[in-house]
Amino acid sequence: GNDGSSPEEGGSASKGGTLNVLTWEGDVSDETVADFEEEYGVDVNITYVEDTNTILAKMLQGNSEYDVIDIESAYMKSFVDAELLAPLDYDKITNYENIDPVYVEKGAMGDEKLTYSLPITGPLYTGVVINKETCPIEIDSFEDLADPALEGQVWSTNATISLYAGALKALGYSPNSQDEKELNEAQALLQKIKPNIKAFGASSISSLETGECSVAYTYDYNILMFDDKANWDKFEIVPETTLGYCQYWTVAASSENQKLANEFINYTYSAESAIKLLNEWGGVPALKRELIEEGVAKDYFENPMLQEFADMWPDHEELSVSDEQTAIMDTLYNELMSGE
Amino acid sequence: MSKPIVSIVNVEKLYGDNHVVKNMNMNIDEGEFLTLLGPSGCGKTTTLRMISGFEMPTSGTIKVQNERIDKKEPYQRDVNTVFQNYALFPNMNVYDNVAYGLRVKKVPKAEIHERVKEALKMVQLEGFEKRKVTQMSGGQKQRVAIARAIINRPKVLLLDEPLGALDLKLRKQMQIELKRLQKKLGITFVYVTHDQEEALTMSDRISVINEGRIEQIDTPREIYEHPKTKFVANFIGETNLLDAMILEVKGNQAVIGTEVGKALVSLDPKEKFQVNDGVSVSIRPEHMKFSKTPVEGFSIKGVVKEQIFVGNLIKMMITLNDGTEIRINRFDAADLEETGELLYLYWELPWGIVIKEKNLINTDSFRDIKGGDPDEEE
Amino acid sequence: MSKPIVSIVNVEKLYGDNHVVKNMNMNIDEGEFLTLLGPSGCGKTTTLRMISGFEMPTSGTIKVQNERIDKKEPYQRDVNTVFQNYALFPNMNVYDNVAYGLRVKKVPKAEIHERVKEALKMVQLEGFEKRKVTQMSGGQKQRVAIARAIINRPKVLLLDEPLGALDLKLRKQMQIELKRLQKKLGITFVYVTHDQEEALTMSDRISVINEGRIEQIDTPREIYEHPKTKFVANFIGETNLLDAMILEVKGNQAVIGTEVGKALVSLDPKEKFQVNDGVSVSIRPEHMKFSKTPVEGFSIKGVVKEQIFVGNLIKMMITLNDGTEIRINRFDAADLEETGELLYLYWELPWGIVIKEKNLINTDSFRDIKGGDPDEEE
Amino acid sequence: MKKSEEKPRPKGRPKKTRRERMTTLIMQAPMTIWAALFIIAPFCLLAFMSFMTKGPLGSIQYTPTLDNYKEILNPVYADVIKQSLVVAGWTTTLTILMGYPLAGFIAKVKSKTSSLLTILLMLPLWVSGLVVLYSFVILLNNSGIINTILMKLHLLKEPLALLYNNFAIVVGMIYMFLPFAVLPMYSSIEKLDPGLIEASKDLGAGPVKTFCKVTLPLTSPGVFAAIILTFIPCIGYYMVTDMLGGGTSLMIGNLIYRQFTISRNWPFGAALSVVLAVIIFLMVFIYTKLGGDLDDLGA
Amino acid sequence: MKKKKIINGLHKTYVLLLFLFFYAPVAVMILFSFNTSKANVVWQGFTTKWYLKLMGDSELWGIFGTTVLIAVLTTIFASVVGTMGAIGYKKSKGKLAKLITNSTYFPIVIPEIVLAVALFMIFNTSGFSLGIPAIVIGNTTICLPYVYITVKSRLVGMEPSIEEASLDLGADRIYTLFHITIPQIMPGIVSGAFMAFSLSLDELIITSFLADAGTTTLPMKVYSMMKKGISPEINALATVIFTVSILCVVIYLAVDGIRTIKAVKARKKPRDL
Ligand SMILES: Nc1ncnc2c1ncn2[C@@H]1O[C@H](COP(=O)(O)OP(=O)(O)OP(=O)(O)O)[C@@H](O)[C@H]1O
Ligand SMILES: Nc1ncnc2c1ncn2[C@@H]1O[C@H](COP(=O)(O)OP(=O)(O)OP(=O)(O)O)[C@@H](O)[C@H]1O
């Protein structure tokens, strides 16, 4: 393989033991995990995240045995501030070079120098997606979702941050604004949109596919984009509405297996691992394209979105939420959701 | 006899293969107290349930006041039941239980009130209106059940072992009460019991049932003194049964031979007996006599095995040669005989009841129905 | 009397405020058949449960063979119980039920086998070893329960209404069987029943209990013929009770006055009676006589209200002036009297039993205990 | 006579022997400890926490405050609670209405058949409630199986909105809780003495009257138990609202869940839990006062 | 009578429809385990690849194993603690006894999430580490009342004199417990245990609060997949579980049927007495 560090030399010290990895579905392929276990002779426990906040809460209570944690950028600052993360050992992460510089240069919000974190894949976006076949109106801004013509046709993410950040951005504010006035304005906008919303939830693909909804404000459309070639023409994103963020590998400060943790992170950056991931889950690769081009389907990179996503990234202000913002948004959210 | 209020004609009932009621024919007269008596499982409850409508006869007809009712729903019949376990509604108090039948019929409130009071008075439960039925004793519950049934003024009241769950003393007391109530109301009572004493005390007529068949319908006295079958003789009261054969017929009398000796009996002139006929002779314990010397015509003897003093009588057990045990009840509180003493047994002729063997078809019920209604249906 | 095997001294039992057993004193002799007789709720079961160890006396001592056992666990006592509802182990077959007591004691298998066989033979259940107890009839279950209890060869066998759930016929039969078994085994039986006839039939002695108090302990005959209290007279057999006052004492006889007339009685020489003493006179229905003309010394009269034929006897109901009902049983099957006829009542002197009023303290049980064991404790 | 003058022994004589008490104590011990450690103590702590203050990043500061409860007075939360109760109420009503005839049927058939039916009823939940629930998304969506069939049959032109509304929530909830609700109703119907039904008919009441006046009142313990067994879990079971309801309105279960996850505000979550617990306790209290028996809940 | 037949017919039809309602989603679940689409909402084509994948999916089987392990442990704990408690508290009427027995009912009458939160807090505060032991404790707490109630109802229905008969025959309390009481209440224990097992298998709320890094259960896995749609592989696993359950029921019925046939034959033997 083309991985820089050979398992023999790196792994000898860490033979045996267990590595607890907390990650999102789709951020590491099952095969890679199995390969790693075999090569290093360790057990890898994969736990899937439901919500990063929960992890943060658990870790703040000192009740966690995770070694490797997959964090979304929005919470990076909180994790760093709470000193929950250990600095990465770049000596172990030799595959660092494989990563597309675009993603490394920008760094993560709250960890701009990537002391603690490395992006797992290319950027993810939350934004408005339209089913071109069924959407009754032209949409080019977030506010358009309030159009009465869309009544009962909108799917929305249920992630608080994305909701308010999207509204803030549409109003011309920073998506990470903590200003109460600005947030209240955002609330007013959301309240206008809410009657149109059919459902809040995680998975939106199905509802767009089944015709349940014609528009979705969602964070997982990228998967849909790459999953099925037929969808490439059917769906369209509204670039003005996008929020970008990345998932990052980090190592827990409390981890007793830091060396192995770094080795694991390094392992996922091998071209082989990246190819397996793309083939299993799709998505924007974090590695340089030339390293993986051969491993994936011929038409994989023909998807026009792929380039667009990569190109959009430098202009995006990554999401990052503070404690105060969480508190305010939360109250607003409860208010938003309580009325009929 | 007055006109029949209930008539049961050729009724058969099968549960699957189980032939529970066999060709039953019976007329029940207006105002009479008729008891169905028989051992457990003989089909008494089944018969009652067919009259009340909870079971359908497999074949045959049942009429109440000449109206075929076997196609009516139970709640459309003018017949009420007092259930063995009372079946009081536990969610209602005494008043509501008794008023139930009237409320269902939408009788005006004032009238309900009136009639409930009257019914409760009838069963001597005034003042218990508000009591929960779960807080009442067995006898009281029984009375509520009766009040609840009679308030509807049914033509026929069916009672399925209504006193079965009560203790002896209370039972005796309720027997008398029930009988009085029946007289006062003038309603026809069809009463089920397996307690022969109860049947004898209360009934105008008793219908003795065995394995789904009516063995005899008659007045208590007739049944006690002139059982038509061995089963009836044995089931009603204690008795000593001797299997015998007629050796000699002399007018109304006969000499019979048993395994343990000869004896004399008098014959029923209405029936024909011949020499060599197999018969059974039933002699009640209180009619069995003994003597220390042989008695003319009798040659049955045995030894005293046991004598027990039971309240007002002395029960003697005599063992015959072939091991048969004969019971004798003596009411005179004279001194006991010696255990082991040899005694000669005899009886006064009228008390030795002769029953023909193979006489078990219920001819009697046929006779009974003959006078019944003429318009029998297909 | 032989030496007592169970002695109950000054035993009291309270459930909360409910005084269930009151200062009970009783000796039970070895090998005797003692019956506790009394109405429902009088404390019979409680007494039995104190002997078997399922309840602790609130105060007082209980000894079996001079050993205080009230501090022993039930399973350490040489006493076994036959429960009213049998309490057979439903998860075991007949053999296992009977063998249970021996298995617990780790008796060798061969011996268990031997003894189970013997016990089953004793109760005539050979061949039923493998039968599930749920598939047996009431009488059979009863016998298994007895076999299970006697296999332990207890010194005392306690039986709590063992025949209560059986029907009349079977019950009579089991009474005789039980009595025979007791004689054969020679074990002391303490038998509980509320059926006085059963008590009279089976017992050597009867202890009549009323509201937690022993009213009288005596042989059946003595209890029937010489009840010490009104309660006993009333509870044992049917009786006619007349409240009266002594008007005149003449040697062993007395003239008494009731509300409905005068009568003669003979007095028990052991007790002192004075003029003006309040007494009750008990006359059994079978001892009450009547005549169409007045009888010397008696001036009680009444009219015939009802006459019922019950099997072997005729029950007459006579109403006196003050409304009291008098019952008369006639065993001669002669013709009935006319209803409404005026009759004069009398009795032969020995059958009019005089009971002193206020004679309800159980002096008798004290007398009984006096001869008891001398080493009573603190 | 001397003996009887002796004072009765002190009343305190034990009713049971020492061994019996020992055995009882040993048997009681595990459940006592369990209840104390894992039920009573946690609830006490929960109550305690509800009076604490939220610290930065979701930590807890042990300074007592009533703010959490004051916050609950905010009409927003009253709305959330009301909304939850309404959905739970609908679910419960429909579950009972649908479950009662089923319970009646199970009670009516032979005992073999009835135990088979009970097993069949529970079996789908055995597999994994969530996976089966997810199947409802496949069944109910606009181009789902039901809409497709109805449209193929030309019964519909436009697909019916079956998913992401209260209808879907209630269907899902019924699916999850009906089996549990049927059991207590079944056992109380089975316990009903058939003699009482006959008595009622005998007294002239037709089937409908008999049902209203006898059957229903006498099986009400089972119905009450079923109500409790449906209503209470409904309130907290946020998965169904999330998955099938589209989450357009917040339920109290989700709200509490959010406090411990997204909002990281434990004291407030604790306070909400306490309030919810109190509401439910009041209901259960009324239930027992009406003569309900908690034992019926075990079916 | 005719009316009765019609009503009976309607009743049967209703029950049939209700079971249709219950099994429709199951049928869909089974059908979609053969779906090629990963998002698994729209039918795209038939495949058995998910079953092949499932066979080699050590991770999923590991999760399944964890789930079953937790359920088994929960069942054992709940059965033992609940049974002992029911026996021990059968006759107790004191205030303390009431407190304990009533609090045992808490988990049924309180929304699960409240209990989850309370347990989560107590473990955190006391420093008891989360993970399988904590999950088992949590699940046991939820299942305990079911075992307690079912066993208690058996105990109440049990003839009290049967235990007394055993003592009377010389067996001490322990012997009586094992030879008389437990066989008598076994059906209660079994149905309580069954309840505990199935509740625990499907338990999500408490489990996800009390899970630690290395522990995932099947419901947790399923719930986390909601983001992208539940993969047909999960459907395949659920189908396998379902099939096994059905097989168990069928085997049970068969064994039971054979037993009844035997019993009927035995009864037909000539009756003694
Ligand atoms: N619903 C039924 N299905 C099948 N067999 C039945 C049914 N009801 C009664 N039987 C059978 O019919 C026979 C007669 O039963 P029935 O209840 O009429 O007897 P019974 O004379 O009332 O007896 P008991 O004195 O015990 O009440 C019995 O053998 C009984 O087993
Ligand atoms: N465990 C108990 N707790 C409280 N009171 C009891 C208890 N057991 C019995 N009693 C009361 O004690 C009294 C006597 O009861 P006991 O069972 O000894 O009566 P009994 O003579 O056996 O009656 P029966 O003939 O009905 O069996 C009754 O009033 C009963 O209510």
Ligand SMILES: [Mg+2]
């Ligand atoms: Mg009957």
Ligand SMILES: [Mg+2]
């Ligand atoms: Mg008793």
